[in-house]
Amino acid sequence: MEIVVCVKPAPDSETRLRANPAGTALDSEGVKWALTGYDESAMEQALLLKEAHPGSRVRVVSFGPAPRSEEVLRSALALGADAATWIEQPAELAPDPLLAARAVAAHLRDAPWDLVLTGKQAGDDEAGLFGPALGALVDAPSFGGVSAITHDPAARSFAFRRSVEGGSETVTAPVRSVLGLQQAANDPRTAKLPNILKSRRTPIEKVPWALTQAALGPHGRPATERVAFRLPAPRSGAKMIEYRTPDEAAEKLVRLLQGEAKVFP
Amino acid sequence: MLVVGEIRDGRLVPSSLEAVAAARACAGPADAPEGLLVGPAARTESGAFAAAGLGTVHCDADEALARPTPWAWSRAIVAAATAAGAETIVLAGTAAGRDVVGRVAAVWEAAGVTGVTAIARGPTGRLRLTRPVFGGRATEELEVAAPRAVLAVRPHAFAPPPAGTTAATASDLSAPRPEKDGRITGFERVAGGAGPELGDAAIVVSGGRGVRAAENFSLIEDLARAFGAAVGASRAVTDAGWRPVSFQVGQTGKSVTPQLYLAVGISGAIQHLVGMVGSRVIVAINSDAQAPIFRVADYGVVGDLFQIVPALTREVRKARGLG
Ligand SMILES: Cc1cc2nc3c(=O)[nH]c(=O)nc-3n(C[C@H](O)[C@H](O)[C@H](O)COP(=O)(O)OP(=O)(O)OC[C@H]3O[C@@H](n4cnc5c(N)ncnc54)[C@H](O)[C@@H]3O)c2cc1C
Ligand SMILES: Nc1ncnc2c1ncn2[C@@H]1O[C@H](COP(=O)(O)O)[C@@H](O)[C@H]1O
Numbered sequence: 001m002e003i004v005v006c007v008k009p010a011p012d013s014e015t016r017l018r019a020n021p022a023g024t025a026l027d028s029e030g031v032k033w034a035l036t037g038y039d040e041s042a043m044e045q046a047l048l049l050k051e052a053h054p055g056s057r058v059r060v061v062s063f064g065p066a067p068r069s070e071e072v073l074r075s076a077l078a079l080g081a082d083a084a085t086w087i088e089q090p091a092e093l094a095p096d097p098l099l100a101a102r103a104v105a106a107h108l109r110d111a112p113w114d115l116v117l118t119g120k121q122a123g124d125d126e127a128g129l130f131g132p133a134l135g136a137l138v139d140a141p142s143f144g145g146v147s148a149i150t151h152d153p154a155a156r157s158f159a160f161r162r163s164v165e166g167g168s169e170t171v172t173a174p175v176r177s178v179l180g181l182q183q184a185a186n187d188p189r190t191a192k193l194p195n196i197l198k199s200r201r202t203p204i205e206k207v208p209w210a211l212t213q214a215a216l217g218p219h220g221r222p223a224t225e226r227v228a229f230r231l232p233a234p235r236s237g238a239k240m241i242e243y244r245t246p247d248e249a250a251e252k253l254v255r256l257l258q259g260e261a262k263v264f265p
Numbered sequence: 266m267l268v269v270g271e272i273r274d275g276r277l278v279p280s281s282l283e284a285v286a287a288a289r290a291c292a293g294p295a296d297a298p299e300g301l302l303v304g305p306a307a308r309t310e311s312g313a314f315a316a317a318g319l320g321t322v323h324c325d326a327d328e329a330l331a332r333p334t335p336w337a338w339s340r341a342i343v344a345a346a347t348a349a350g351a352e353t354i355v356l357a358g359t360a361a362g363r364d365v366v367g368r369v370a371a372v373w374e375a376a377g378v379t380g381v382t383a384i385a386r387g388p389t390g391r392l393r394l395t396r397p398v399f400g401g402r403a404t405e406e407l408e409v410a411a412p413r414a415v416l417a418v419r420p421h422a423f424a425p426p427p428a429g430t431t432a433a434t435a436s437d438l439s440a441p442r443p444e445k446d447g448r449i450t451g452f453e454r455v456a457g458g459a460g461p462e463l464g465d466a467a468i469v470v471s472g473g474r475g476v477r478a479a480e481n482f483s484l485i486e487d488l489a490r491a492f493g494a495a496v497g498a499s500r501a502v503t504d505a506g507w508r509p510v511s512f513q514v515g516q517t518g519k520s521v522t523p524q525l526y527l528a529v530g531i532s533g534a535i536q537h538l539v540g541m542v543g544s545r546v547i548v549a550i551n552s553d554a555q556a557p558i559f560r561v562a563d564y565g566v567v568g569d570l571f572q573i574v575p576a577l578t579r580e581v582r583k584a585r586g587l588g
Pocket of ligand 2: 097
């Protein structure tokens, strides 16, 4: 089975967020680009499927500017991916999930694959657009919020859970589906030294932007423009409730939530 | 403009009405949005949906759409958008709603934006959308640069419109089903999932290690029930097996941005904070006045949760007229 995992370079989850001087985007100065939680879950699921079905291959694909994509592709190789493809994005193009899906779809048209795994959403923009858009563009089923995938080679299908409001659905989907992973319940594996060493020598296949641009034509531009990026005003510290009895604390708190905070009728 | 409603277990999902409110916020006064409902209950629910302020409600009553797959649903949505001559499609940003936006945007050649909390027009008349990013740690504004847009609005961001008296005109619609699609074969309710879903709830009450044992967690659940809130937990609680991981809030759990978040017996480790700092109002109850949670809280009570929580539950029940 040929499994493709799509990984997005995103700021490490412990990044201190700052807006650029114009207030239109994240200030990327000093940001460490990394695989974020959902993409780590997708990698983990791919490796589990590979272990359950020997002979399978895991290939990671990333659309992004240099050197961010290379950093996340190397991390995925270090986790145990067999091959990596970097689809070049010009630095002046803002990250955009729909554009990324079109770029990856153009690439997948001539590549072999049985299953595409993505994050349900990315750790930065939390759009959740890429996987469904990719599914539509390659004429395949797509599902998000997915966990616990098993593969039935005889039936050429996958079975998994999909988390929705109030519970989870059980779903089956044919080979050549696009599945967006829920955050893993357990911590995904970390890279082992031999893999880290091997990953440094694995060549990364590069798809130049000119090729993608020719395939996308008029769709080679983002459909949205980011015009503002703001951080919430720092909280000024809690208003501490003074009380003599628990009942008094409860009464005061409820009154504040109703009157001052207006979060409660 | 087209508003896509969602039906779950045969009933219109309340956030569908919020989507109507969002659509009306960006529609011109002369522009009556139309609606779409799918599944066998589409026609019976169309009246309630239209009453929120819709013209025609398109109904694809196919039994197979009772729980639609993203692919099948997207076909019906594009067909309805074409029938309505729509340039903008608005959906409720539930798990299922969010999961269809990218598909529709790709085939309908539109911009797609999820998690929308406010809709305005930019200086040049383009749609301008506000949405939280980085788990609510920041907010971005996007302007739509394409002629068409598909939007999913975040639950609770828009107040549902007061029910009007629009006479529903339901219109039948039938889109072709995809052939190689997956199949949703079952649904399992999560234990303890009686209240609202954690990711969508307007109020979340979370308990941490301070609760001390699985059986004490009922204190948190009682308070959540009094508020009509969802129950959350820190990782200390899910690691100890007191509650399943589906309850976990934080870096390796869910990100929540409710109107009100109560952290009870939670210290406020950074990995917990990244999952809830985007909440509008935060209340912390902790016996340790130095706990870092108080630095992000708006209101703090220093005290023993075993005394404070039952008193608070009583007070909230009283305030809500629950006796
Ligand atoms: C990679 C990684 C990922 C992680 N992801 C997450 C995550 O997603 N979510 C998450 O929550 N954590 C996560 N953690 C764990 C996190 O670092 C903390 O360990 C965890 O949040 C602590 O949970 P807690 O606040 O319930 O427990 P503690 O830190 O032990 O705090 C318990 C609090 O209860 C108070 N208390 C005790 N008794 C009482 C009482 N009677 N009345 C009132 N207060 C009382 C104490 O003063 C204390 O502040 C992660 C850690 C790592 C390393
Ligand atoms: N530029 C990209 N390159 C590869 N995969 C991506 C890219 N952007 C998004 N993805 C994948 O799509 C998921 C959802 O991203 P998003 O739609 O941005 O929320 C991510 O978790 C990745 O798996």
